[in-house]
Amino acid sequence: MNSQSIAVKCSIVRGGTSKAVFIMENELPKDPVLREKVILSIYGSPDVRQIDGLGGADLLTSKLAIIGPPTVANADVDYTFGQVSIDEPFVEFNSNCGNISAGVGPFAIDNGLVQAVEPITTVRIHITNLDKIMIAQVPVVEGKSAVEGDFAIDGVPGTGAKISLDWADVVGGTTGKLLPTGNAKDVIKYNGNEYHVSIVDAGTISVFIRAEELGMAGTESPQEIEANKDLLELMEIIRGKACELIRLVDYWEDSMKETPYLPFLVTVAKPTDYVCFTGKKVLAKNVDLVARLSSMGIINKTFAGSGTVCTGAAARIVNSVVDDALSDEAKKRDLLYIGHSAGRIPVEAQAQEENGTFTMEKINIYRTARILMEGYSYVRKSSLV
Numbered sequence: 273m274n275s276q277s278i279a280v281k282c283s284i285v286r287g288g289t290s291k292a293v294f295i296m297e298n299e300l301p302k303d304p305v306l307r308e309k310v311i312l313s314i315y316g317s318p319d320v321r322q323i324d325g326l327g328g329a330d331l332l333t334s335k336l337a338i339i340g341p342p343t344v345a346n347a348d349v350d351y352t353f354g355q356v357s358i359d360e361p362f363v364e365f366n367s368n369c370g371n372i373s374a375g376v377g378p379f380a381i382d383n384g385l386v387q388a389v390e391p392i393t394t395v396r397i398h399i400t401n402l403d404k405i406m407i408a409q410v411p412v413v414e415g416k417s418a419v420e421g422d423f424a425i426d427g428v429p430g431t432g433a434k435i436s437l438d439w440a441d442v443v444g445g446t447t448g449k450l451l452p453t454g455n456a457k458d459v460i461k462y463n464g465n466e467y468h469v470s471i472v473d474a475g476t477i478s479v480f481i482r483a484e485e486l487g488m489a490g491t492e493s494p495q496e497i498e499a500n501k502d503l504l505e506l507m508e509i510i511r512g513k514a515c516e517l518i519r520l521v522d523y524w525e526d527s528m529k530e531t532p533y534l535p536f537l538v539t540v541a542k543p544t545d546y547v548c549f550t551g552k553k554v555l556a557k558n559v560d561l562v563a564r565l566s567s568m569g570i571i572n573k574t575f576a577g578s579g580t581v582c583t584g585a586a587a588r589i590v591n592s593v594v595d596d597a598l599s600d601e602a603k604k605r606d607l608l609y610i611g612h613s614a615g616r617i618p619v620e621a622q623a624q625e626e627n628g629t630f631t632m633e634k635i636n637i638y639r640t641a642r643i644l645m646e647g648y649s650y651v652r653k654s655s656l657v
Contacts, residue, residue: 277650280314284326285379288371288639289427289574289614291333293326293649294379297340297350306656308363311336313655315356322358326649331570334358335372339379347398347405348386351376355533355568364533367476368401368445370577374435374639377408378417382643388415402445409436419642426552426615427574432640439475439581439635446477446534450630452518456591460513462506470592471514474632475581476534479514480593483539483564490541490562493549494571494613497564507566511537528569536579537566540597548614549573559611560602561587561594575612580637583610584621589630606634 283294293314301307312318315334316325327334336354343350353372355364377395380386386395395408411418411433421433443450452471460467470480483490486506488497497503512527514535521530540563543556554562565572565579572579586594587608595603602608609616622634 274650276653278310278653279648280310280651282314282647282649283379283643284645285337285372285375285641285643286428287369287373287375287641288425288577289332290335290369290371291328291644292335292337292369292372292375294337294339294375297338300338309656310651311354311356311363312361313651314649317356318359318361320359327356327358329358330573331355331358331568332573335369336363337372337376337379339376339385342398343400344398344405346396348396349376349380350398350400352400357568365401366446366531367534368399368442368578370437370439370475370579370581370637371639373397373399373406373577374408374437375641375643377410377435378641379643381410381412381417388412399442399445402442404442404445406442407438409438411435417642421640423638423640425638425640426612426617428640432642435639435641437577437637437639439637440632442581442635443474443585443632445473446520447473447518450474450585450632451589452477456589456595457593458517460510460517462509462513467510468593469510469514470586470589470594471518471535472582472586472589472592474585474635476536476576476578478536478538478579478582478586479511480538480540480583480586481510482593482596483541483562486539488539488541489544490539490564491544491546492564494564494573495549497571504569507537508569511535511566532568534567536576536582538579538583539564540594542597543611546611550614552615554611554616558609559616560599560608561597562611564613572613574614575610575617577637577639580610580617580619581635584608584619584635584637585623585632588621588623588632590625
């Protein structure tokens with residue numbers, strides 16, 4: 273190894289439709305300032321190409337998972353998620369990624385952190401960002417996490433072993449409440465207009481709005497939305513005002529600076545036929561709603577796993593923006609399909625309502641994951657000064 277570099281043992285793991293660098297907690301400095309410098313160097317941030325690091329110059333591939341021994345009694349491992357900024361020198365630790373969460377169970381099994389049990393190993397994952405427990409059911413073959421299987425997810429080529437993720441406990445992780453304002457819908461006013469939103473805190477806190485209120489069809493590609501600067505600005509203003517409403521920021525204008533990653537902003541529309549940016553055709557009869565998800569001013573090219581969890585929860589809240597988009601038949605089913613920019617994603621959700629208060633009894637999503645690489649990232653010592 274070059275004497276001007278520090279070796280950090282790590283793995284690159286695909287979880288769902290995202291990729292992350294997975295690092296054991298003891299590989300990183302305890303000092304938070306130095307730790308952030310190491311992480312930024314590993315990814316090659318800040319740089320729009322992340323050319324001098326492992327980042328993929330995309331929101332979905334600039335993600336981080338820090339894994340360690342459990343710090344709560346009912347967990348097998350601790351998992352801390354980080355969203356590494358591409359063009360700014362910071363790492364966001366205030367949220368979670370459902371797709372990357374799918375990689376935690378396989379990583380823990382393959383690294384001997386959890387005893388492998390065939391054919392399915394249960395891994396109880398303490399999401400430290402939210403102080404909540406997620407339960408993963410991971411297929412195992414010959415003592416290692418299974419890779420091959422017949423489960424396909426849109427946004428990932430081929431098929432893989434089906435991993436089940438139970439998120440029923442991951443409610444209120446940011447605000448302590450499923451409905452931070454206590455309302456299924458709230459009204460946000462701006463420039464003489466009223467926008468109806470539902471703010472829901474499950475998986476990752478999200479703000480839902482009808483696409484048509486933004487002048488959208490709801491089926492636009494990420495590229496089409498990002499090319500419309502006026503639309504992006506309006507979306508961020510609405511997100512910022514929602515942040516102010518639930519006291520995440522004192523002034524909505526500060527939302528992009530103080531809490532850029534969350535809440536997600538999700539546009540929803542009733543089912544309709546559309547063509548994905550990948551060329552795949554989605555038929556209205558095969559989805560229960562159409563949605564597009566925005567974070568850090570970027571439109572997700574697929575759909576966030578934790579955003580899927582939140583959308584499933586919102587669908588079970590009567591009179592929410594998501595509930596309004598569902599057919600009467602879809603409202604009776606646990607299983608829903610969300611049409612996104614690259615296809616569709618399933619979520620199973622069930623809630624109990626009593627005197628206007630909703631309790632989530634089930635929120636399940638299904639992903640595939642696998643370890644792509646194990647080795648060392650070499651961090652320049654000069655980047656740590």
